[in-house]
Amino acid sequence: MTKPASRIGPVVSAAHLADGQVPALSEVEFALTVLHNAFQRWIVRCMSASGVPGLAAIDVLVLHAANHRGREKTLADICMMFNVEDTHIVAYALKKLEGLKLISTGRRGKEKTVKVTKAGADACRRYREVREGLLSSSVKGLAFDEADMSHVAALMRALSGQYDQAARAAASL
Numbered sequence: 047m048t049k050p051a052s053r054i055g056p057v058v059s060a061a062h063l064a065d066g067q068v069p070a071l072s073e074v075e076f077a078l079t080v081l082h083n084a085f086q087r088w089i090v091r092c093m094s095a096s097g098v099p100g101l102a103a104i105d106v107l108v109l110h111a112a113n114h115r116g117r118e119k120t121l122a123d124i125c126m127m128f129n130v131e132d133t134h135i136v137a138y139a140l141k142k143l144e145g146l147k148l149i150s151t152g153r154r155g156k157e158k159t160v161k162v163t164k165a166g167a168d169a170c171r172r173y174r175e176v177r178e179g180l181l182s183s184s185v186k187g188l189a190f191d192e193a194d195m196s197h198v199a200a201l202m203r204a205l206s207g208q209y210d211q212a213a214r215a216a217a218s219l
Contacts, residue, residue: 096172108139113170118159
């Protein structure tokens with residue numbers, strides 16, 4: 047029996063992976079890839095529209111993390127928050143943000159800490175305004191159920207643990 051002509055199959059980037067035990071995982075991976083690239087492009091352009099051009103996506107994320115809840119953060123805190131294994135990536139972002147006077151550094155015992163400056167907080171506020179005007183309003187128009195969106199986010203966090211475990215196992219092969 048042939049498949050109906052209207053069914054083109056799952057939307058994936060690698061059909062050879064989609065014929066395994068969990069075909070939907072390939073759909074999720076492709077969607078994550080596309081979403082990841084769109085999200086990174088968005089946050090860079092949103093920050094540029096907010097008056098801070100020239101930042102990479104990780105720089106934008108680190109700035110928002112430094113601004114989060116108005117508390118000082120350490121390099122380890124930020125790496126843990128974003129599940130970044132290569133601390134040099136975050137350290138470079140912190141150095142860049144400090145050079146732009148968007149964050150300042152301090153000390154907590156032997157650890158270096160960072161916190162957002164007034165200029166950094168202002169950039170985050172402008173980013174929020176641009177985000178609300180361009181992204182939040184259009185997403186709201188899609189009428190997605192917020193509980194469903196939170197459920198998807200929880201599933202994504204749970205999957206991240208599975209990928210971390212699989213990465214550890216793969217490193218031992």
